[in-house]
Amino acid sequence: MRLLCLQENLNKGLSIVSRAVPSRTTLPVTQNVLITTDNGKIKLVTTNLEIAISTWVGAQIEDGGSVAVPAKLLSELVSSLPSEQISISNSNNSTGIEINCDKFNSQVNGTNPDDFPPIPTVNADVVATIDSKVFQDAITRVSVAAATDESRPVLTGIKMELDGDNFTLAGADGFRLAVFKGKLLEKISEKYDFILPSRSLQEINRIIVDQDEPITFSVTPSKNQAMFKLSNVEIVTQLVQGTFPNYSQLIPESFQTRTEVPVEEFQRAAKTASVFARDGSGILRLHINSPGNENPEKLSILSRSEEVGENESQIEAKVEGEDSKIAFNSKYLTDVLSVIKEEKVVIETTSPSSPGVIKPLGQENYIHVVMPMFVQW
Numbered sequence: 001m002r003l004l005c006l007q008e009n010l011n012k013g014l015s016i017v018s019r020a021v022p023s024r025t026t027l028p029v030t031q032n033v034l035i036t037t038d039n040g041k042i043k044l045v046t047t048n049l050e051i052a053i054s055t056w057v058g059a060q061i062e063d064g065g066s067v068a069v070p071a072k073l074l075s076e077l078v079s080s081l082p083s084e085q086i087s088i089s090n091s092n093n094s095t096g097i098e099i100n101c102d103k104f105n106s107q108v109n110g111t112n113p114d115d116f117p118p119i120p121t122v123n124a125d126v127v128a129t130i131d132s133k134v135f136q137d138a139i140t141r142v143s144v145a146a147a148t149d150e151s152r153p154v155l156t157g158i159k160m161e162l163d164g165d166n167f168t169l170a171g172a173d174g175f176r177l178a179v180f181k182g183k184l185l186e187k188i189s190e191k192y193d194f195i196l197p198s199r200s201l202q203e204i205n206r207i208i209v210d211q212d213e214p215i216t217f218s219v220t221p222s223k224n225q226a227m228f229k230l231s232n233v234e235i236v237t238q239l240v241q242g243t244f245p246n247y248s249q250l251i252p253e254s255f256q257t258r259t260e261v262p263v264e265e266f267q268r269a270a271k272t273a274s275v276f277a278r279d280g281s282g283i284l285r286l287h288i289n290s291p292g293n294e295n296p297e298k299l300s301i302l303s304r305s306e307e308v309g310e311n312e313s314q315i316e317a318k319v320e321g322e323d324s325k326i327a328f329n330s331k332y333l334t335d336v337l338s339v340i341k342e343e344k345v346v347i348e349t350t351s352p353s354s355p356g357v358i359k360p361l362g363q364e365n366y367i368h369v370v371m372p373m374f375v376q377w
Helices: 007-020 071-080 132-143 198-208 263-277 330-339
Strands: 002-006 032-038 041-047 051-058 060-063 066-070 085-089 097-101 104-108 128-130 157-163 166-172 176-183 192-197 215-219 225-229 233-238 257-262 283-289 298-305 309-316 318-321 324-329 344-349 356-360 366-370
Touching: 002 007, 002 051, 007 032, 007 041, 007 051, 007 071, 007 085, 007 198, 032 071, 051 198, 066 071, 071 104, 128 132, 132 157, 132 166, 132 176, 132 198, 157 198, 176 330, 192 198, 192 233, 198 233, 257 263, 257 309, 263 283, 263 298, 263 309, 263 330, 263 344, 283 330, 283 344, 324 330, 330 356, 330 366
Parallel strands: none
Antiparallel strands: 002 060, 002 085, 032 041, 032 066, 041 051, 051 233, 085 097, 097 104, 128 215, 157 166, 157 192, 166 176, 176 366, 215 225, 225 233, 257 318, 257 344, 283 298, 283 324, 298 309, 344 356, 356 366
16 A cells, blocks of 8 residues: 555545544454545544544555554654654555654554454435434533443434434433434424433534534334434444433423523533532522512522532522422532523422422523432522
């Protein structure tokens, strides 16, 4: 193999595929990047066996071939080289590569490319096309609620539903639920639903953060694999098998108190209170004063710990309904507030023992439900 490419392009390609390189693995070959020549371009491939990422880099190919070399080492090497043309070559009987750039010459040892895990292909028609910015927003808002505990694998996934020109993402971990509804760029004729690994979606999110083009989505008829595709990037992920909870039943249909507060103030107050909640089971107590009382309409956030001390913050609020109090886990509250970018947030509560609803003011496409903590008031 012998080829020429620009350092900038190769560095960008390696940064994309490095997202799928496992930091720890029982299969060392997966810590490599597979480099092949493909239709006048360099194809870079990595996989952690759950997700595989492929990208193409423009190059001048003199001799084709394939090699598998350590991904982290190669990425660090290329990123340190000057922004010049890079020459990559290897002899027919060698598993390593020689890299020459300006006055820098390196030899990188590799492994037999035939030992690299086969990358699954999704031979299916495009199911849907989604605006990458909308999809990025959806993943960001929903993934915070997905479980990280592998004891219930289905909850480590995010359910995706496609119907007409609508899509829905839903994530839950048994203590909270996040649901985002968005629009597809084109209407589809069939309904689809499946569960995507939250980890895979978060890696996809990091890749599409700088993308403006739409992202296309395909799924195998057996619903065991899915592919997300951009112009020069393909991401294949395994799907989670199992039955996702009926999340619509978990969303309260009514409330006793509705409170509007500025997101920035609420987030700052919650973060401050969390400092004192660390040694107190992470409990944040919310007291809501309704209109008509001696006290003005406000939201009070309290936290206390016998060893550390206590904290109270008050925020001016617009309150409809009666006085209310509810306690939330500090992490769950700060997580949802961190992904709401609108100016104001709405909190809907019924009782100290009923789930609370948090959503952006004026936006009906996102809702977050949090189970309360049972405390002594």
